[in-house]
Every structure is written in C-alpha cells, then in structure tokens.
Amino acid sequence: MQNELLxxxxxxxxxLLTMMKKRYRILHHLFLTQPIGRRALAQQLQTTERxxxxxxxxxxxxxxxxxxxxxxxxxxxxxTLLDELADVIHEIEGLGKKERRxxxxxxxxxxxxxxxxxxxxxLVKKALGHAAADYVRSILRAGDILAVTGGxxxxxxxxxxxxxxxxxxxxxxRGGIGENMEFQANTIASRLAAQLGxxxxxxxxxxxxxxxxxxSFISEPHVQETLQRxxxxxxxxxxxxxxxxxxxxRNLPEAKIDQLAGQGAIAEAFGYYFDRSxxxxxxxxxxxxxxxxxxHIERIVAVAGGKSKAEAISAVxxxxxxxxxxxxxxxADAILENRRxxxxx
Amino acid sequence: MQNELLxxxxxxxxxLLTMMKKRYRILHHLFLTQPIGRRALAQQLQTTERxxxxxxxxxxxxxxxxxxxxxxxxxxxxxTLLDELADVIHEIEGLGKKERRxxxxxxxxxxxxxxxxxxxxxLVKKALGHAAADYVRSILRAGDILAVTGGxxxxxxxxxxxxxxxxxxxxxxRGGIGENMEFQANTIASRLAAQLGxxxxxxxxxxxxxxxxxxSFISEPHVQETLQRxxxxxxxxxxxxxxxxxxxxRNLPEAKIDQLAGQGAIAEAFGYYFDRSxxxxxxxxxxxxxxxxxxHIERIVAVAGGKSKAEAISAVxxxxxxxxxxxxxxxADAILENRRxxxxx
DNA sequence: CATATGCGGGACATTGCGTGACCCACGAAG
DNA sequence: CTTCGTGGGTCACGCAATGTCCCGCATATG
Numbered sequence: 001m002q003n004e005l006l007x008x009x010x011x012x013x014x015x016l017l018t019m020m021k022k023r024y025r026i027l028h029h030l031f032l033t034q035p036i037g038r039r040a041l042a043q044q045l046q047t048t049e050r051x052x053x054x055x056x057x058x059x060x061x062x063x064x065x066x067x068x069x070x071x072x073x074x075x076x077x078x079x080t081l082l083d084e085l086a087d088v089i090h091e092i093e094g095l096g097k098k099e100r101r102x103x104x105x106x107x108x109x110x111x112x113x114x115x116x117x118x119x120x121x122x123l124v125k126k127a128l129g130h131a132a133a134d135y136v137r138s139i140l141r142a143g144d145i146l147a148v149t150g151g152x153x154x155x156x157x158x159x160x161x162x163x164x165x166x167x168x169x170x171x172x173x174r175g176g177i178g179e180n181m182e183f184q185a186n187t188i189a190s191r192l193a194a195q196l197g198x199x200x201x202x203x204x205x206x207x208x209x210x211x212x213x214x215x216s217f218i219s220e221p222h223v224q225e226t227l228q229r230x231x232x233x234x235x236x237x238x239x240x241x242x243x244x245x246x247x248x249x250r251n252l253p254e255a256k257i258d259q260l261a262g263q264g265a266i267a268e269a270f271g272y273y274f275d276r277s278x279x280x281x282x283x284x285x286x287x288x289x290x291x292x293x294x295x296h297i298e299r300i301v302a303v304a305g306g307k308s309k310a311e312a313i314s315a316v317x318x319x320x321x322x323x324x325x326x327x328x329x330x331x332a333d334a335i336l337e338n339r340r341x342x343x344x345x
Numbered sequence: 346m347q348n349e350l351l352x353x354x355x356x357x358x359x360x361l362l363t364m365m366k367k368r369y370r371i372l373h374h375l376f377l378t379q380p381i382g383r384r385a386l387a388q389q390l391q392t393t394e395r396x397x398x399x400x401x402x403x404x405x406x407x408x409x410x411x412x413x414x415x416x417x418x419x420x421x422x423x424x425t426l427l428d429e430l431a432d433v434i435h436e437i438e439g440l441g442k443k444e445r446r447x448x449x450x451x452x453x454x455x456x457x458x459x460x461x462x463x464x465x466x467x468l469v470k471k472a473l474g475h476a477a478a479d480y481v482r483s484i485l486r487a488g489d490i491l492a493v494t495g496g497x498x499x500x501x502x503x504x505x506x507x508x509x510x511x512x513x514x515x516x517x518x519r520g521g522i523g524e525n526m527e528f529q530a531n532t533i534a535s536r537l538a539a540q541l542g543x544x545x546x547x548x549x550x551x552x553x554x555x556x557x558x559x560x561s562f563i564s565e566p567h568v569q570e571t572l573q574r575x576x577x578x579x580x581x582x583x584x585x586x587x588x589x590x591x592x593x594x595r596n597l598p599e600a601k602i603d604q605l606a607g608q609g610a611i612a613e614a615f616g617y618y619f620d621r622s623x624x625x626x627x628x629x630x631x632x633x634x635x636x637x638x639x640x641h642i643e644r645i646v647a648v649a650g651g652k653s654k655a656e657a658i659s660a661v662x663x664x665x666x667x668x669x670x671x672x673x674x675x676x677a678d679a680i681l682e683n684r685r686x687x688x689x690x
Numbered sequence: 691c692a693t694a695t696g697c698g699g700g701a702c703a704t705t706g707c708g709t710g711a712c713c714c715a716c717g718a719a720g
Numbered sequence: 721c722t723t724c725g726t727g728g729g730t731c732a733c734g735c736a737a738t739g740t741c742c743c744g745c746a747t748a749t750g
Binding site for chain 4: 380381382383384385398412413414415416417
Binding site: 004005006008009011012013016017019020023024062064081084085088 | 353354358360369426430433
C-alpha cells in the first residue's frame with residue numbers, strides 16, 4: 001500500500017514531501033494557466049520570481065515543461081505526471097479522508113474535493129471544473145444522454161472537458177434564465193457536446209413563465225420530445241446556488257425575495273428553493289427537469305464550490321437525491337465543522 | 346503499487362530517494378552498532394562528523410533515536426520504522442530482483458540478499474545474521490525442532506535472534522570440531538534455545554572419529570536419541586565453508602588436503618566436500634546430520650556471505666537440497682556474473 | 691508603423707545556511 | 721587516577737540559494 005510508504009517518508013524525509021507538494025502545485029497551476037510567464041506565475045503562487053525560476057529550471061530539466069517565448073507549457077510527460085500525482089497529493093493532503101467523511105455525513109455515494117476556496121481563488125473553480133469533468137468522463141459511455149444545468153461552475157466543467165469522440169447526447173436540463181449567454185444550460189450543452197463528440201438538443205424556453213403559457217408550451221411536439229430525452233438521461237450534472245442571490249439574478253420581485261428569505265430559503269437547485277434542512281420552500285414554475293424526475297436518473301452529480309455556498313450545498317444535499325458531489329476544501333471543512341455543532345442543538 | 350509512487354518521486358524529487366537511503370543507512374548502521382557515538386559512526390559511514398550530526402539531530406527530532414551519554418540508541422519507533430523501511434530499500438536497491446534471479450538460477454525456493462560484502466565489512470555478516478534470524482523466526486512454529494550447524498555466520502544468527510517464547514527444541518546438527526567454543530553447533534544450539542524460549546539437546550561428540558569408534562558411539566542410547574531428534578527436525582540452518590580453509594581448521598593432514606585440492610574440492614557443508622559442480626568428492630566420517638537425512642527435512646536454510654565464498658555457495662546449492670539461501674550482495678553478483686559465462690563454456 | 695507589455699535569460703551582490711574544525715565537561719572504563 | 725569516547729557548544733569560512741536588477745525579443749495594441 002502506498003499509504004505506508006508515504007507515512008514512512010513523512011517520518012524520514014518530511015521536507016522532501018513538502019518539496020513534492022510545492023512542485024506539484026507549480027505544475028498544477030501551470031496546467032490551469034498556461035501559457036504563463038515566470039513573473040506572473042510567481043505572483044500567483046505567492047512566491048518570488050527567483051525561487052520559482054529555480055524550480056522551473058529543474059522541471060524543465062526533467063522534461064516536464066517547455067519554455068517558449070509566449071510562456072511556459074506543460075509537456076505531455078508533465079501532464080501525465082500531473083494526473084498520476086493527483087491521487088498521491090490527494091492522500092498526502094488528507095483530502096481522501098475528508099471525502100469519505102463528507103460522503104458519509106451527507107449520505108452520498110461519492111465526494112470529490114479539490115484544495116482551496118473557489119470564493120478566494122478563481123483557479124479553484126477551474127480546478128473544480130476539471131475534477132468534475134474527469135469524473136463525468138470516467139462514467140460516461142457511448143450513447144448516454146447527459147443533462148446539464150446552467151451556471152458558471154458547470155460552464156467551467158464544459159470548458160475543461162477534454163476532447164473525445166464518445167458520441168454522447170447532451171441536453172439542457174433547464175430553460176434559459178435572464179443572464180449571460182455564456183452560462184445558459186443550452187450553451188453549456190452545445191459546448192459539452194462539441195467536446196465529447198456528440199449531439200445536443202436545445203430547450204428554447206424561458207425558465208420562468210405563467211401557468212397557462214407553460215401548459216401550452218410543453219404541449220408543443222418538439223418541446224415534448226426534448227423533455228422526454230431529458231427525462232431519460234442517465235446522468236445529470238447541476239450546480240447549486242444560494243437562494244437570495246439566485247432569486248435576484250432571476251429578477252424575482254422584491255416581495256417574493258423577502259418571502260423566500262422569511263421562509264428560510266438558503267439554497268437553489270433545478271429551480272427549487274430549499275431551507276437549511278433541505279425542505280422545499282418554493283418551486284418555480286419551470287420548464288425542464290423536475291425534482292420528481294430525478295429518481296429515474298441513474299447518477300446525479302452536483303458541482304459547486306466556495307465557502308459562501310457551503311450551507312446551500314449542505315441543504316441541497318439533504319433535499320435532493322444527489323449521488324456525487326464535486327466541491328472544494330473550503331466547503332468540505334465548513335460542512336464538517338458545522339456537523340460537530342449540530343448534535344448539540 | 347508503491348513502485349509507481351517511487352517512479353513519480355524519482356522524477357519530481359530525485360533527492361528524495363537518495364536522502365531516504367542515506368538516513369536508512371544511518372539508522373540501520375546504528376541498529377547494528379548501538380550504542381555508538383557520533384564520531385565513530387561518522388567514520389564507519391564514511392562521512393564527516395558534522396554532516397552526521399545534522400542528520401542525527403533530525404532523526405532525534407523525529408523521535409527515531411535517543412542520545413545518551415553512552416552513545417546513541419534506536420527508539421522503538423526507530424526500530425519499527427527500520428523494519429518497515431527494509432522492504433522499500435530492498436526494492437529500491439533492486440535486491441528483490443536479484444533475489445528472484447538467483448533463486449531461479451540456483452533452483453531455490455527463496456533467496457534473501459543483504460547489501461554489501463561480508464568479507465569487507467564485518468557488519469554485513471551481522472546484517473546477514475539478522476536477516477536469517479528474521480526469516481527463521483517467521484517460519485518457526487511452537488513445538489518445532491530446529492537443527493543448526495556451527496560456524497561464525499550461524500553464530501551471528503543466534504546472536505541476532507530476538508527473544509521470544511516460542512517453545513522450540515534446538516539440536517546441534519554436528520558434533521564439535523576443533524575450534525573456538527563460541528562457534529560450535531552445541532554452543533549455538535543452546536544460545537538459540539535461550540533466545541527462542543525453548544529447550545536444547547547436545548551432541549557430545551567429536552565431529553571426526555574412526556569407523557569403529559563411530560559405530561560404538563552412535564549405539565549409545567542417549568546419542569541415539571539425540572540423533573533421532575535431529576533427524577526429525579522440521580528445519581535446519583547451516584553454514585557453507587570453503588573446502589581448503591575448512592580442512593585446515595579441522596586439522597586434516599596435509600596429504601589429505603592436497604588430495605581434496607586435487608579432486609577440485611571447493612566447498613564444505615555438513616562435513617561433505619563438494620567440487621564446483623556440486624559433486625561430493627569426500628564425505629567425512631561424521632556424527633550428526635547426513636546428507637541423506639536432508640530429504641526428510643522440510644526446510645533447509647543455508648546462511649553464508651562474503652565474495653570469497655561465492656563459488657562454494659554456488660557449489661553447495663547444486664549439490665545439496667537447499668530450500669532457502671541467505672547471503673550478501675557480493676555473492677549474488679558474483680554468482681549471477683558467472684552464470685552469464687557458463688553457457689559459453 | 692510605433693509603442694507597450696510580458697516573455698526568457700543573463701548578471702551580480704548579498705546573505706544565510708550548511709559545513710569543517712575546534713573546544714569543553716562529563717561519565718565510564720581501565 | 722588517567723584515558724577514552726561520549727554529547728554539546730561555538731565560530732569562522734565558503735558556497736549556493738536568493739533578491740534584484742537588466743536586456744533583447746516576440747507579440748499584442750494603438
């Protein structure tokens with residue numbers, strides 16, 4: 001077991017393990033920001049140029065990165081090493097343990113944690129997307145239908161998804177909401193389909209509409225068809241939002257927002273608002289995947305990070321039949337911290 | 346697989362393995378020579394006092410050794426670490442591979458190799474004894490009969506055997522030969538029995554005697570009984586000697602020695618002399634375990650090291666039904682080296 | 691086209707740490 | 721008692737790691 005070896009090395013050469021982490025961090029950061037120069041990288045990694053330079057010289061010597069006029073790039077060997085190293089660093093940092101504890105606490109099948117706090121460092125969100133993309137890709141099989149919601153985090157996943165030729169059908173789980181095109185479920189679906197070498201469907205509908213409009217809308221044949229595809233998805237990937245900021249982004253009336261706040265709404269997912277215990281306090285009149293559809297879907301993957309979302313994530317985990325959660329360390333720590341206090345209440 | 350981790354580390358922090366080996370070497374040497382002081386240890390490890398001091402300070406900080414006025418000692422944590430580390434170092438040094446190759450070539454069940462050359466460094470012999478003791482102890486079960494021959498190497502084994510309460514019966518496989526009491530089979534048997542928490546029998550007999558004397562001697566009831574115990578041993582541990590030096594130590598007449606040399610005698614074990622192909626060229630009129638008894642014994646362990654004995658060890662391995670060989674790296678290298686030349690002859 | 695920015699790489703002074711070379715006090719052993 | 725080996729302290733030296741620049745160049749930008 002490699003864990004034993006790491007334990008031995010922790011005793012015998014602790015500073016070299018530190019060195020290993022340091023170099024891994026450089027490679028990893030480089031991977032996320034390439035191409036990038038010495039100075040900029042040094043600043044982002046909170047180290048001096050000279051120190052980074054020494055490390056970079058070494059890593060170049062090892063053939064793990066190339067130095068060009070535009071900046072530094074990882075070589076294929078560097079990427080391979082990074083992948084293989086990820087698990088090791090995971091264990092060294094104790095993330096594996098946290099994942100198991102969090103999965104146990106939230107009753108999930110699996111939890112993936114990336115180091116850092118997506119609120120503080122935008123690269124953590126990128127790493128989050130990468131980790132989620134890795135996981136999704138490891139599960140997907142040719143011919144699967146994959147449903148995705150919108151949001152910046154899921155958009156990052158699509159961006160980080162490596163090119164493959166899997167032949168997946170990607171469908172948006174939600175209609176459009178009134179914000180940036182870039183983060184719409186439709187946009188993400190098309191992007192993901194491009195990366196995965198598959199096809200995609202679109203749900204040309206506003207996310208929110210009146211009852212009558214909704215009824216007539218969903219009886220449209222092509223909408224019906226898309227909705228049926230969505231409901232037959234094998235896997236759905238969705239984000240988790242904070243209730244109030246989300247309501248604001250949807251331009252809900254102030255009165256409605258106040259009402260939600262009064263009901264203790266703290267989290268949002270799939271158009272549903274949850275209080276901290278996971279109870280649904282409000283369901284939007286939404287087109288797309290409903291909560292009741294989820295139980296027919298094999299694998300439900302939630303992706304969200306940033307300490308500010310910790311409570312929301314915990315709430316949705318209790319209220320939604322999630323299988324897998326991909327999040328960051330700040331969230332994991334916050335939830336596990338709260339857990340200790342809960343039993344006393 | 347831990348090998349993968351080592352490969353990764355080799356790329357990312359090449360110093361790590363070097364440093365690990367260095368510190369392992371210090372701990373190992375300290376284990377074999379404790380209590381010992383800074384200066385003496387530095388000299389033996391071919392390093393400077395100041396360097397060793399830095400390492401020792403670190404290892405002390407890690408709680409792996411204690412520093413007292415009499416010198417340094419390993420702590421229990423240090424011993425544990427050393428044990429666990431042994432396998433890792435084994436693989437790093439490629440000894441595991443050599444063991445498998447040598448076992449394959451000599452047709453043995455198992456080979457254990459310790460680094461170094463017992464001819465050059467007396468501590469290697471000690472390590473040899475330690476490794477052999479470790480192996481023997483791992484096999485022994487309560488109630489077993491263990492037969493041992495004489496010799497300095499087997500004596501070292503007895504010395505290195507940790508105290509246990511196994512309840513073993515130890516019997517000398519040979520009578521006494523005319524040399525130092527310390528290395529007699531009888532002495533070793535009693536010592537081993539003390540360490541293993543068992544009983545022992547003695548074979549009060551000269552190793553070499555005339556036919557008539559031998560006949561009358563082995564008909565003595567208590568000798569008979571001891572001999573029967575010996576032949577029912579589950580395990581026998583024996584040394585391997587070079588033919589001519591051994592003959593000299595036994596004070597054989599010069600004429601006999603010349604005759605042995607003429608017959609190509611190169612190795613000695615159990616009182617038999619072998620040529621390089623493993624043919625018996627001379628059998629002494631010996632009391633104790635005969636070659637023909639060996640086939641009834643479950644596990645036959647040979648312990649011998651030092652490059653000068655390489656040919657002898659190879660010869661005995663071919664001529665004797667040995668199961669397990671514990672030797673040093675110099676021997677292994679020499680035998681494996683010769684192997685490449687043999688097919689061409 | 692000219693300018694500005696960020697890139698890699700070179701250069702150099704400085705400093706800080708590893709290291710060598712001692713010292714002493716002490717306890718054990720002869 | 722002397723002698724040896726022990727740990728621990730100290731200090732100066734030297735080199736390597738580091739901080740701090742600079743330059744030439746490619747690219748983006750106006």
